[in-house]
Amino acid sequence: MSADPVAAETDAYDAAAVEEKWQRQWLDRGTYQVDNPADGEQETSQHAPYYVLCMYPYPSGPAHQGHVRNYTFGDLAVRFRTMQGKAVLSPIGFDSFGLPAENAAIKSGRHPREFTDERIAELKESLVRLGASYDWRREVRSHDPEYMKWSQAIFLRFLEAGLAYRANAPVNWCPGCQTVLANEQVLADGTCERSGDTVVKRDLEQWFFRITRYADELLEGLEELEWPERVKIMQRNWIGRSEGAEFTMEIEGRDDCALTVFTTRPDTSFGMTYAVIAPEHPLVDVLTTEGQRAVVDELLERVAAVSDIDRLSTEGELSKRGAFTGSYAINPFNGRPIPIYIADYVLMGYGTGAIMAVPAEDQRDYDFATVYDLPVIRTVQPPEGWEGEAYSGEGVKVNSGFLDGLEVGEAKAAAIDWLESQGIGQRKVNYRLRDWLVSRQRFWGCPIPVVYCDACGMVPVPEGDLPVVAPDDVEFRPTGESPLSYHDGFRNTTCPSCGMAAVRETDTMDTFVDSSWYFLRFCDPWSRDTPFSQEAAGYWMPVDQYIGGIEHAILHLMYARFFMKALSDVGLAPPSLREPFSRLFTQGMIRMGGSKMSKSKGNLVAPSRYYETVGADSLRLFHLFVGPPADDVDWDEKTDELIEGCHRYLGRVWRLGTGIATPTRPGPEVDQAATRPGPEVDQAADRSLLQKTHRTVAKVTDDLERWSYNTAVAALMELTNESYSSLRKGVSERALDEAIRTLLLLLAPMTPHLAAETWERRYPEAPPIHSQPWPVPDPTYLAVDSVIMVVQVNGKVRDRIDVAPDVGEDEAAERALALPRIAVALAGATPKKVISRPPKLVNIVV
């Protein structure tokens, strides 16, 4: 008697029982654990290391369908690469700091750690029940003091290296709550989601990471990465490198100040008819004349309540977005005075916070000039017939003094040369990328490990005293203010340098800091005196396949790339390790009612209801089959039907694999012996089934490599259908077995439980399916002996014929012209032209 509860049960496909059995087995046997090589072992290892990583999740409770989708793809990659003979590192952890837990704490008064730990437990369970294969020994949680210690140690190394610094920056301040708000907490109309007060900007001294130091390397590094092109484009645009010039203009009637502007179009300087400075510009006060004070103050007040997104918008009434300062700058190119305006769409964070405005060659400037009735002077001759307003294209310079007659490119260089010769300006490269503001005025994050001492100033916490951990006895006030800021026990400390009373930094780090190095900790989570060992990082990194949502295309992926370079430069990571993720795949999102599925929108569909009914394998198959992995999925009332369909398909595979398939031929001879075919073996049927089998291997392997999971599943369905129809055609037992065996192997990474169970029942003596090698197609079955060629007349399909795959152009055309149906379609007309593209088509043009 078998001790196997599943085998003992029944012959019907019982997903829940099968899945529980195999999940336990994978965990108990540590099937997907992989060890780091011992010293000197790397050279002899016969399995090449391969690192598959899904973006670690924020634990918001049980998995949602976005997680299911992500981890299904990741698990497929892990099992597929393992079967291909790689030593696969497949770790998982939790991005466990963040705002939602803190909000929950404020609501209920419970400590965020309690919520977080509960939610991690729920999420873990749903991942296990999905059948995802991880080396759980390597699990990391960002709120674990062991992890925090290293996040803080890294912060200090950055501080030491000049990569972390303090500066003033504005935050969203809610006057009602007396607290800082996240952008998400500010409603579209600029009010606080909690109190409804109008949110204003307020300057605070905060910590930054100097990501801009790496702007060029972040840009150039993209070239070598196998990432989706659109993600690279987004990153390039985000970095926003632009070449131009910076120069200084005198202020009319003043010698105590001057205005420095950045421009990408120094060639247009003769067309400058005004200048604009940001509302935060230090000269605003200086340049504003008494007569203009009222309008300027009114503008500044309005701007304080406007988000950057709205400020950068080209919508909105320009008449309300600018104000004249009353001062004039002198255009150094022609000595003419030009008025200086303030406008909200000029940001202090970019360039010098001041621009020269050339309405003739910039549409935004043109629109502004129209509203404020400022002159427009063309400096580039637009092409013949040009009817637009601002012209920003190529052309010959006009109205531009010594630049007249030059092309735009030449004129740029000449203008910069002139500025340099006058000693008032120079060539300058600017980036849109800004330094990374890492300070958060929150409790549930990793504390920034510094103290402030009256005598010594800012002092880093010594590494031996790390981690700095937030206290447990905290009280959450309904205002949302971080309890750290009023917890005396935490706040008050002694200076590590002089021993006098000092206060701790109460800000915590952006959670993107935690997610910028977790993939390195996974390589070596046991490391006790460094965040990770150089050897382990060198062995596994960079991540061979990173998988996550497209919504992380810019921020997370940019920050992690910055971290990799910075860690390498401060000596924590191997010097040659400059990029963390070699191959990236960005999956689409799950949408419900038109927007992304997320806890905050309340539109979650828990996977557990499927685990208990159709099983995890059916849900996984659905996610693979529903569409291209990169595309968004609309989850609606029809989705359950599709999942049902996947479950029915797996039932078909089960019956085929376990030998209880009902034959497709109806009639009284129906019996369960039908998968053991009769004696009359049809050789053509054998060949046809084996061809299908081997072509499916080739197609599925290729599809898995190129992330076309939906078509891989379709190919498996075709093989399944053909196996069933072969049952009626007298196929040999050997051929049928080869088809079924192959089908199970190809399904193993997709629906691992079903594949494992069916395999074990079919081949009880064999090693488990997931330790089998990935099948390789036999080329003799891949050869094609004839293909269908289309014959068109004037581009319309009129007939189809069988041709040899290597048929020549002339022969194809001849055969096409000889077809009776073509003669009819031609109706006596003489072909003007025959386009012959064998073996695809012949097109006859009359």
Added chain:
RNA sequence: GCCCGGGUGGUGGAAUCGGUAGACACGGAGGCCUCAAAAGCCUUUGCUCUCACGGGCGUGCGGGUUCGAGUCCCGCCCCGGGCACCA
């Protein structure tokens, strides 16, 4: 608004390099099996004209390039993601 994507039958989608539009499914229709049902199996299914043979139309909209466009180019419309403190 800016940057990046997307739009193909009743539905999800396929078409990998400019060459058969609709693979594979879901749903529908008809049938087999059954006392009946469920399950399973078989056939059929883009729209439209035609008894039929066969024809016409068809990949968001409008233009263009080409023998040929879902695919390339120009201009729109609609939907989604990101926009630096959601993660």
